[in-house]
Amino acid sequence: MSDTLIIGWTTFVYLASFAFYLVRMVHGRERWSAPASWLARIGFAMHSAALLLRWKNSYDLGIGHAPLSNFYESLVFFSWSILFIHLILEGRSKIRGLGTFLMPVAFLLLAYASMVPGVNNRIQPLIPALQSNWLTVHVLTCFLGYAFFAAAFALGIMILLKSDASAGVGGRLRQRIPADDALEELLYQGALLGFIFLSLGIATGSIWAHSAWGSYWSWDPKETWSLITWIVYALMLHARAVRGWRGKRMAWLSLFGFASVLFTYLGVNYLNSLHSYF
């Protein structure tokens, strides 16, 4: 069975999981959360199996590299990281509502990978610039960072929905979202962990660039945008620590930050960049 086929099926499992999370939130019935969680776990197991299978397949083809070397593989790994963080958060914090906002992100990334014709899903050998041990650790740290930012983004949306005083469906939504303090603390931790991983990603990328391109920093658009994203989250952490921002303001910053993450990841492809492989 091919790994891309498993990824295709995983996409639908995530969609189903998202649907259950959504029904739970809109209907306000806790019983829907069990199937939602289970589907997320099953999907994650399939997703992990597909990653390992792809890794093995690349060795069978005589190419032999971790599945982190092109745009398709980065989409699949980004989505995997989001699920990884989602399942940990759900297990530790008992916050179920998170799935309503994180599962669609994971689903959309996989759907983009599987269904958009321009995304090449073949296992490709590495071109000279990518033949480095730094490739794996650079991609790994960057996308784990992005995934933590995605979690902070989902928590930000929850905080904003919760603070929205509208009645009706919104009112019921609010009951399904836990207390502000817990969300606030998780959002802060997600942003800080994302910030640490992004810093690691930039540092490993610089070391790699130092040996591949002869310069640890070249103001390439992707580099520059990762710096912009880094500054946005640095501002967010300072706004909290120095100016005492909490609640809705932090939530808006997490949305703003994630927009910058998405531009760093996808938008930069429309600019002329050395990072054209991703």
Add this chain to the structure above:
Amino acid sequence: MTNSHNRFRVFLASGRLAIALLSMIALGALLGTVIPQQIEAEAFSGRLHPVLRTLFEALQLFDVYHSIWFVLLLSMLAVNLIACSLDRFPVAWRQIRGGLPPDRPDLFASLRPDRHRNSALSPAEAADRIETRLRKRQGRVTRTQTGQGICLAGEAGAFSRLGVYFVHLGILLLIAGGFAGAVWGLKGHVEIAEGGTADQLQLAGGKAPRTLDFQIRCDRFVVEHYESGAPKLFRSDLAFLRNGKVEMAGALLVNHPLDFGGLRFYQSSYGRLPGGRQTLSWTRRDKPAGGREIHPGNRFELPGGAGEVEVLRVEGDLMRMGPAVKLSVTDGKRAFQFWVFERIEQIKAANPGILAQVPLMNPGLFSPWLFSLEQTGERYFTVLQAAHDPGAPLVALGAGLVLGGLITVFFFSHRRFWIRVETREGGSRIAVAGQSNRDPAGLETEIRRLLAAGDAAEERT
């Protein structure tokens, strides 16, 4: 010191200024990714309205990252970081070294009811158990007997208050290292033909070339491709010579630089030298029927007057698919123009069905004749990038400090606990007060555990 002096210092050290500077740096960086920079800017600036172009040039928007205002913003950020760290560090240092008071009556005066607990244990025994728990997590623990009962105090993670200063110092080093590299660093490139020797470094930024005190010889340049046509390997076999003697020899690959004479060399680019010979061969119904060396503009007859061939173009690397020639072939009734690629087999393998889709790439278009191309005597030249960056160690140290500082901030917090165990009829009464600079949830958990530790009824975790 005058009042305005003071206000200026407060402004320099303020978080507001830091936020404003960081925002402006981010915006400036953003402009640089949207507006074409340096070499790419030339074509773009030509299309701009003259007034706009003058404005862009005055604001140095075609070289944002080296512009005066960007450098100024970075310098201001450095000043702000120093000022704010100097301002706040003494307070943090007092909190770190401030010592641990054995009791804090002020905290106990307004302690929440859920921070109290009754225990059936005697005060001494309850205090013993709490102390065991306290010692597990806290670096410093004191125990005192007062009129009210037993007082315990514990403290850990004071050093985590330093984390943010490590981050600030790290960023200062990053900025300093970047400036050092820009001022004292050297960046250039060397072009060497296979078999040739070079000792001139072409410097970036239009500076005069620099003559090296050694020579670099390129013995061979190798380029390999995967079946798909994607590059697999670029390698220069180099020898570094001083006074005609080889001092170092080695293979230079992408991602594997070589160090010599205080410079680091990188594989940057390559090209083909003119002077290679192109040989065109042809078969008729799969049987070899002839061949010859060709040049642009050549005209010749196919055997038996089957057709006339004209060589329209000769390309060393057409659309990154390798050497190719464009032919025009006619026999009076039919006339075709098509490209003959040297690596047609790889191209076909990578793009199944391409010959049917793009007849222009079909070397057998003039059937039953099939043409093929071979290059002989071809030479490459290699382009090396050379760099010397005295700022790099500073940058590496700075990055290490930033990461170490961030990890300290995330994983540690400065926690202090004070516990009072008082005598109560039938046992003791326990009160726990705690302070933390971060992670309120973690503090809450630990307070609950300390309360539980003093109660025999509770299973200890």
